[in-house]
Amino acid sequence: MATDNFWKLFWLGTIGVLLLGFVMSTSLFFTYTNRTGLLASVGVLAYDPAKDPFESIRQGNVGTTSPAIASGVLYQDALPLRSETWVWHAQATWRSIEQVSEGPRAMKAVFQEEGGTVGINGIPLNTSAFRSLSIAVRPDTAIRDVYIELYDIHGVSLGLQSLAWYTPERRLSANAWKTIKIPLENLLGLNPPTTITGFSVSSRQAGTVYVDQVVLEKTSLVYPLWVAPVEVIGAPYDPLATSTPISLPYTFAFTPESVSAWHTYFGNFLLRSDSIDAGTRQNASSTGSMSILRGGKGWSDYRVDATVEWGEMSVFAILTRLTSDGDFASCSFSEKGQVAQIYLVSEGESMLVKSETAKLYRIFPLGNTNASKKVQLRAEILSNRLTCMVNGLDLVSALLNLPETGTVGIETWDTNPDASPNKLRALIVFPVHI
CATH class of the missing domain: 2.60.120.260 (Galactose-binding domain-like)
Structure with missing residues (x-):
């Protein structure tokens, strides 16, 4: 009788241990698969960050x-x-x-x-x-x-x-x-x-x-392979080299196609619904902006009319006869249009040629002196004479030693990297004749 009880207890204990092992292994299996499934369902893989993914x-x-x-x-x-x-x-x-x-x-x-x-x-x-x-x-x-x-x-x-x-x-x-x-x-x-x-x-x-x-x-296609242009070490990118000529008169249309015809050296030239934000790019190493129209390198005598809504950028300049980012003449406007200065930039060296300040009442009608009001700016280049105008008033003019042709551009500047941009509301370039 004692022997029978022993074997009964032995077999009951053995079956209990086996059953417990089965339950535990099944539980671990479902825990693992559920965790893996949850991770996979959101596209996440549990992996060692130090492990080579390949x-x-x-x-x-x-x-x-x-x-x-x-x-x-x-x-x-x-x-x-x-x-x-x-x-x-x-x-x-x-x-x-x-x-x-x-x-x-x-x-x-x-x-x-x-x-x-x-x-x-x-x-x-x-x-x-x-x-x-x-x-x-x-x-x-x-x-x-x-x-x-x-x-x-x-x-x-x-x-x-x-x-x-x-x-x-x-x-x-x-x-x-x-x-x-x-x-x-x-x-x-x-x-x-x-x-x-x-x-x-x-x-x-x-x-x-x-x-x-x-x-x-699985669709078969035939198309020429794109090959990156060969760049000469040390040679700067020339946005005018492969530009398509644009005829005058030229009107900026405030479309993505119009923006693609411009090249921005630095800063922002951002398209909005009916304007361009010209100013400092966020977290940039320099303040201001510089953008040029690539297709105007063959233009000779012309005037540039720009409608500007002044932001916090203190300077808005119209560039003329530009042949590179270091060779051009500019009408530089500041103090919301009260000050006009002519700069001549040659081989990267900038020289102030002439500066004039106008009384506020001569430029703005009475009661229209708010900084957010639109200002009509003009830069006219005829032969070698550059004239800068604000709201139809000639402010400054000078004779310069310039190349015969060159495109136009827009430049802004301010010491404050957080200054809000000036808004370009209209830009038209007309040919002029003697």
Whole structure:
């Protein structure tokens, strides 16, 4: 009888231990899978920050590719599962609702300076079934072009491609969505890999770009490869070298197309609904702004009429006969138009030629002296004489040694880096004759 009780207790204890072990292992399993599922559902991967994101791919520990990646979707509304992101001189919002091309979300990239980049990696994708890439972009007025590049399993770039190059106009439209399609062979380099692990977008200008619907497609395309222009080391960029000539009279139309005809050396030249904000760029190393019209380098004798709503920038200047950012003559207006000065800039050296101050009542009608009121400014260049006018009144004129032709520009300045911009409300250039 004692022996029978012993074996009963033995087998009951054994079964209890086995049952307890089964319950505990099942609980741990569901705890792990639930945690992994929750993380994956929002596109987050629990990983060691010190670990190389490409290490598991090189070692063959790839795991299961997400359905989105398997179908060629690199970005659509949210990050793919198990992806990782990175930025360089930029900020990224991967589920922005501010501007979208399709669906409820898009990626917002704020490039803080030249070369700003936003990227995604860590996901292997076999490219053998695909022939092209489609991407939707929406740049603001400060961005002239956006670049895309793919990365191999070692995280090495396969080459940069310009998005503007693949549009019929060879440019991107500001504040408008554009879907661009690129032959995949143009993005995979000279020795195309069968697997990519991510992509990035970048710009050579500071500004904001929205990106959506980055998808590999099976449609075959043929398009010439974009090749970056060869830059001579030490040679500055010349915005006038490849400009398309513009005929006179010229009227600034306050459209993205009008803005794209201008080049900004520094500061802001931002398009609003019916004006241009000209002033200091936020967090810039210098105050003020300088922008030029690229297509006017062949202009000779002309007058520039500008309607300006004065902000906190103390100086608003109209540049004439400009052949480079260091060679031009300017009508520089300050004190809300009461002071007009003529400057001659040659090889970067600025010389004050003449200065005149007008009584306030001579410029503004009685009761119209508020700083926010619009002021009519004019710079007229005829032969070698430059004349500066405010509200129809000649303030200062001088004979100068100038080149025969040159374009126009706008410059602002103030000592305060937080000064609000001056607003350009109208700009017209007329030809003048002796």
